[in-house]
Amino acid sequence: MTASVERTFDPARVAHLSGRFAPVTEEVDEVDLAVEGRLPDDLDGVYLRNGPNPRFTPIGSYLFPVDGDGMVHGVWIERGRARYRNRFVRTPALVAEERAGRALWGGIESLIMPGPQEVGPELAHTFRDLPDVNVVRHAGRLLALAESACPFRMTPELETIGRETFGGALPAGITAHPKTDPDSGEMAVFCYALEPPYLTWSIVAPSGAVARGPTPVDGVDEPVMIHDMALTGRYLVLVLAPVFFDLSAALRGGSLIDWRPEAGTRVALIPRDGSPVRWADDDAFWLWHTVNAYDVEADGTVVLQYVQWSRLSLGGTGERGNRSHLMSAVLDPAGGRMRREPLDDRRIEFPRIDDRSIGRRHRRVAVAADSGDTPGLLPGEYDALRWYDTGDPAVPSRTWHAGDLSVGEPAFAPSPGHPDDGQGYWLTFATDRTDERSWLLVLPAEGPESGPLARIRIPVRVPLGLHGNWLPTQE
Numbered sequence: 001m002t003a004s005v006e007r008t009f010d011p012a013r014v015a016h017l018s019g020r021f022a023p024v025t026e027e028v029d030e031v032d033l034a035v036e037g038r039l040p041d042d043l044d045g046v047y048l049r050n051g052p053n054p055r056f057t058p059i060g061s062y063l064f065p066v067d068g069d070g071m072v073h074g075v076w077i078e079r080g081r082a083r084y085r086n087r088f089v090r091t092p093a094l095v096a097e098e099r100a101g102r103a104l105w106g107g108i109e110s111l112i113m114p115g116p117q118e119v120g121p122e123l124a125h126t127f128r129d130l131p132d133v134n135v136v137r138h139a140g141r142l143l144a145l146a147e148s149a150c151p152f153r154m155t156p157e158l159e160t161i162g163r164e165t166f167g168g169a170l171p172a173g174i175t176a177h178p179k180t181d182p183d184s185g186e187m188a189v190f191c192y193a194l195e196p197p198y199l200t201w202s203i204v205a206p207s208g209a210v211a212r213g214p215t216p217v218d219g220v221d222e223p224v225m226i227h228d229m230a231l232t233g234r235y236l237v238l239v240l241a242p243v244f245f246d247l248s249a250a251l252r253g254g255s256l257i258d259w260r261p262e263a264g265t266r267v268a269l270i271p272r273d274g275s276p277v278r279w280a281d282d283d284a285f286w287l288w289h290t291v292n293a294y295d296v297e298a299d300g301t302v303v304l305q306y307v308q309w310s311r312l313s314l315g316g317t318g319e320r321g322n323r324s325h326l327m328s329a330v331l332d333p334a335g336g337r338m339r340r341e342p343l344d345d346r347r348i349e350f351p352r353i354d355d356r357s358i359g360r361r362h363r364r365v366a367v368a369a370d371s372g373d374t375p376g377l378l379p380g381e382y383d384a385l386r387w388y389d390t391g392d393p394a395v396p397s398r399t400w401h402a403g404d405l406s407v408g409e410p411a412f413a414p415s416p417g418h419p420d421d422g423q424g425y426w427l428t429f430a431t432d433r434t435d436e437r438s439w440l441l442v443l444p445a446e447g448p449e450s451g452p453l454a455r456i457r458i459p460v461r462v463p464l465g466l467h468g469n470w471l472p473t474q475e
Contacts, residue, residue, distance in 0.1 A: 016064035023053040031083040037454035049468025050135040060106025067107040070132035087158035093128035133176035134467035139208030149173035169210035179231035230293035236270040278333035291351040302331040350409035363391035366410040398449040405430040413470035438462040
């Protein structure tokens with residue numbers, strides 16, 4: 001099976017390996033980047049973004065956005081000036097492939113794994129690490145994050161230190177989307193697995209020590225895919241869509257990922273104090289990303305906002321007719337009920353808020369959006385940014401149309417000295433569809449629909465997708 005898959009796979013037929021998604025292989029350092037407009041004086045820190053970027057031409061299969069080596073792009077901004085650096089996340093598999101000068105592992109659907117004669121006994125017949133989804137900082141550690149595995153720790157200048165197991169307390173790893181409580185500094189994480197226990201959650205203290213080790217989530221009896229989570233003062237909120245892993249089917253040449261809508265979608269409300277999990281059930285839907293969640297003190301319910309899809313699509317397959325909605329759901333922990341309400345039905349993704357509002361009522365939500373004016377955009381490609389005021393549904397959304405630019409996920413950079421008031425900036429990478437030049441855009445939080453205050457020219461094209469964060473110099 002492995003040899004047949006490897007022979008028949010044609011990377012040139014994979015849209016997410018070409019054009020604005022195509023990987024880059026050069027690692028670049030450049031200071032005094034060209035800036036159009038003026039960088040704000042109070043913008044002091046680094047914007048980092050991680051994403052799938054195969055070092056070598058893939059073999060076997062390639063499934064965007066879950067395959068690919070990690071590459072972190074960084075733009076440091078200080079006193080109105082900017083510098084750039086990008087680096088691969090050098091996992092043991094990537095180092096072995098660099099020695100060989102070619103790809104040795106296939107994508108997750110092909111299950112191609114090299115033998116000991118190619119990579120030695122330690123790496124032989126193992127899955128490769130894929131810390132290519134997100135990059136965060138917690139307790140002074142800079143972490144490149146995988147879908148559900150050990151992150152890789154990096155230096156502030158983006159050199160790879162190695163696999164991070166949190167002192168051996170989290171050997172199976174964590175999620176690509178941990179959530180940090182802005183009040184306590186605790187980082188909440190989860191991890192799904194192909195073997196029991198299929199789903200666990202943990203808490204990492206502000207010091208970086210593991211305060212609660214892997215705790216099984218009762219009621220999960222087979223491996224299930226979960227990309228993101230939400231956090232409230234009381235709960236970890238995990239949405240279990242009917243996306244299951246079927247390893248036996250994959251070994252027979254079938255699909256590893258099994259979408260079973262008849263199973264419906266379940267939401268786990270996991271009390272942070274360790275008491276029993278509460279569940280809410282509904283018809284099947286899929287979500288890649290949550291917006292936020294918070295407790296409603298008056299009646300004990302939980303409000304969860306997220307981007308909902310009618311089903312899972314990967315690598316662009318199954319995209320037709322699969323519409324996204326910005327949703328708000330009320331979850332009743334006592335009754336096990338879920339009530340969903342659409343807030344917008346336009347094609348959007350990558351929702352972000354000011355992370356200082358995680359677990360609290362929030363107002364401003366930024367998303368990447370499809371304006372409907374640009375034909376030929378690929379799944380995961382957007383040509384506008386949109387903002388919502390969810391605290392007042394009567395306030396219309398605001399949109400900045402990016403013209404010839406394809407934009408990525410917006411991240412919020414707060415102005416120092418202005419806690420929780422929404423003052424600051426939205427940052428995103430963008431690539432021009434006419435010449436494939438990339439930029440870092442800086443938009444004002446007040447009146448963002450007016451467009452960027454500044455555009456920083458990036459010396460290499462930054463492939464579209466996935467996630468990043470603004471890390472201020474002073475945490």
